[in-house]
Amino acid sequence: MENRLRGKSAIVGTGHAGFGEAPGLTAYDIMAQAGLAALADAELKLSDVDGLFCTMMEDSMPALMAAEYLGIRPRFVEGTMTGGSSFVNYVAAATMALEARLCDVALIVYGSNQRSGSGKLVTASRPPPYEQVYQPRYPISAYALAAARHMHEFGTTRQQLADVAVAARAWAQHNPEAFARGDLTREDVLASRMVSDPLTVCDCCLVTDGGGALVMVRSERARDFPKPPVYVLGCGAESTHRQISQMPDFTVTAARESGARAFAAAGVSPSDIDVVELYDAFTINTILFLEDLGFCKKGEGGAFAEGGRIAPGGDLPVNTNGGGLSCVHPGMYGIFTVIEAARQIRGDAPGLQIANVDLALAHGNGGTLSSQITAILGSENTL
Amino acid sequence: MHEGPDLAFRKGLSEGRIVLPKCDACRRFHFFPRVVCPHCYGTLFTWREASGKGEIHTTTVVRRSTNQGGDYNVCIVELEEGVRMMSRVEGVPPPDVEIAMPVIAYAGEIDGTPAVLCRPEGS
Numbered sequence: 210m211e212n213r214l215r216g217k218s219a220i221v222g223t224g225h226a227g228f229g230e231a232p233g234l235t236a237y238d239i240m241a242q243a244g245l246a247a248l249a250d251a252e253l254k255l256s257d258v259d260g261l262f263c264t265m266m267e268d269s270m271p272a273l274m275a276a277e278y279l280g281i282r283p284r285f286v287e288g289t290m291t292g293g294s295s296f297v298n299y300v301a302a303a304t305m306a307l308e309a310r311l312c313d314v315a316l317i318v319y320g321s322n323q324r325s326g327s328g329k330l331v332t333a334s335r336p337p338p339y340e341q342v343y344q345p346r347y348p349i350s351a352y353a354l355a356a357a358r359h360m361h362e363f364g365t366t367r368q369q370l371a372d373v374a375v376a377a378r379a380w381a382q383h384n385p386e387a388f389a390r391g392d393l394t395r396e397d398v399l400a401s402r403m404v405s406d407p408l409t410v411c412d413c414c415l416v417t418d419g420g421g422a423l424v425m426v427r428s429e430r431a432r433d434f435p436k437p438p439v440y441v442l443g444c445g446a447e448s449t450h451r452q453i454s455q456m457p458d459f460t461v462t463a464a465r466e467s468g469a470r471a472f473a474a475a476g477v478s479p480s481d482i483d484v485v486e487l488y489d490a491f492t493i494n495t496i497l498f499l500e501d502l503g504f505c506k507k508g509e510g511g512a513f514a515e516g517g518r519i520a521p522g523g524d525l526p527v528n529t530n531g532g533g534l535s536c537v538h539p540g541m542y543g544i545f546t547v548i549e550a551a552r553q554i555r556g557d558a559p560g561l562q563i564a565n566v567d568l569a570l571a572h573g574n575g576g577t578l579s580s581q582i583t584a585i586l587g588s589e590n591t592l
Numbered sequence: 593m594h595e596g597p598d599l600a601f602r603k604g605l606s607e608g609r610i611v612l613p614k615c616d617a618c619r620r621f622h623f624f625p626r627v628v629c630p631h632c633y634g635t636l637f638t639w640r641e642a643s644g645k646g647e648i649h650t651t652t653v654v655r656r657s658t659n660q661g662g663d664y665n666v667c668i669v670e671l672e673e674g675v676r677m678m679s680r681v682e683g684v685p686p687p688d689v690e691i692a693m694p695v696i697a698y699a700g701e702i703d704g705t706p707a708v709l710c711r712p713e714g715s
Contacts, residue, residue, distance in 0.1 A: 343666050
């Protein structure tokens with residue numbers, strides 16, 4: 210199927226702020242700092258922004274709060290909340306809005322002070338009505354239930370889960386922006402505190418502050434900015450549930466569909482992809498998404514991730530910034546998959562830069578494996 | 593007062609019964625209760641009491657300090673009617689709960705709130 214939107218939009222600015230710990234700042238302060246950084250990267254001003262794509266962990270109308278804070282009056286606002294995948298969704302939404310001339314400069318932006326602000330997940334929503342009474346520890350127990358089933362069906366091991374965390378840490382150790390850079394071995398992960406079996410504290414993403422932002426424009430003017438444009442070649446999505454108890458198959462995520470759609474839209478296949486940026490809220494995520502996106506067969510994700518195969522120097526560069534497990538995870542990580550993918554293509558990744566990256570995949574996960582959104586980005590060579 | 597599907601389920605549970613909606617059109621059960629069948633989009637249902645027979649689809653042990661009550665089980669149970677829901681297995685140490693274990697689901701309560709609980713079959 211031909212994709213009329215292939216290559217029609219481009220990322221011309223990326224920014225981040227408040228990585229790790231940003232005490233004394235509100236979530237909106239961090240959001241604004243990230244937005245300003247992305248606009249500076251593109252040599253644009255807030256007054257140029259006429260499309261705002263934002264959601265936050267606070268408030269019932271976060272996009273309006275953000276516009277108000279930034280002092281802008283956007284003519285297009287998109288704030289659909291699908292959890293951490295929202296920001297990959299905004300890449301698709303911004304592409305549509307730009308192409309439809311509903312806006313000319315799209316700012317996708319997020320910030321959180323989750324670590325300094327409260328030390329725990331900030332949430333404004335009511336708990337899942339058919340689960341709360343059983344007191345699962347959200348969100349980890351949801352992912353633990355998926356991991357346990359994967360281990361049961363395919364023989365995936367705790368060692369393989371641990372190797373995902375070890376690989377993420379190895380990438381982070383090369384990234385000065387990453388929050389967790391201490392040594393981490395498989396044995397460390399296995400010996401760390403169990404939180405919700407089979408997941409230990411080292412199988413979980415970080416709890417940090419941080420914000421991220423992207424500036425997007427139509428491709429026709431993408432070469433007018435200082436940084437090499439990163440083109441949006443294709444996006445795909447699917448959502449299956451909200452409450453983990455409603456997940457149709459605990460070992461198969463909707464990344465199977467979102468990935469297939471994104472690959473079809475971009476006209477490429479998994480073997481073409483140079484770097485893979487996955488939303489690794491927990492170690493099982495990386496395994497599930499490598500399988501469901503087609504980098505390996507269903508059930509083989511554990512073996513695929515084992516023994517450094519997705520670590521620096523391995524077969525496939527996965528989560529080259531250190532991911533949510535070791536770089537940054539301020540409540541929602543999705544935007545950082547896109548930022549790292551874009552920087553790898555531009556050649557200015559903060560940590561290990563992979564040589565000659567033309568195609569990168571960014572994958573967002575939202576809820577409890579609920580919303581899956583895939584974006585495929587490319588360099589000028591891929592148009 | 594009209595009794596909606598959520599209320600009907602919770603009322604059943606508080607009276608000691610697990611009741612499930614069965615779609616009049618496709619004859620399949622679903623959970624959670626709602627006004628439209630997620631299988632065929634039918635809107636007419638008949639409530640049936642679940643047999644209680646089921647098996648553990650997946651399971652976790654939520655770790656908690658002893659002075660806060662200690663570890664406990666959280667699981668997904670699949671009932672023989674074909675529906676899955678979150679539950680807890682009681683009466684066995686949490687780490688002994690295994691996937692595919694046959695269980696009997698029953699209406700109980702957690703901290704005073706009605707809930708679907710499970711016990712190992714034959715116990």
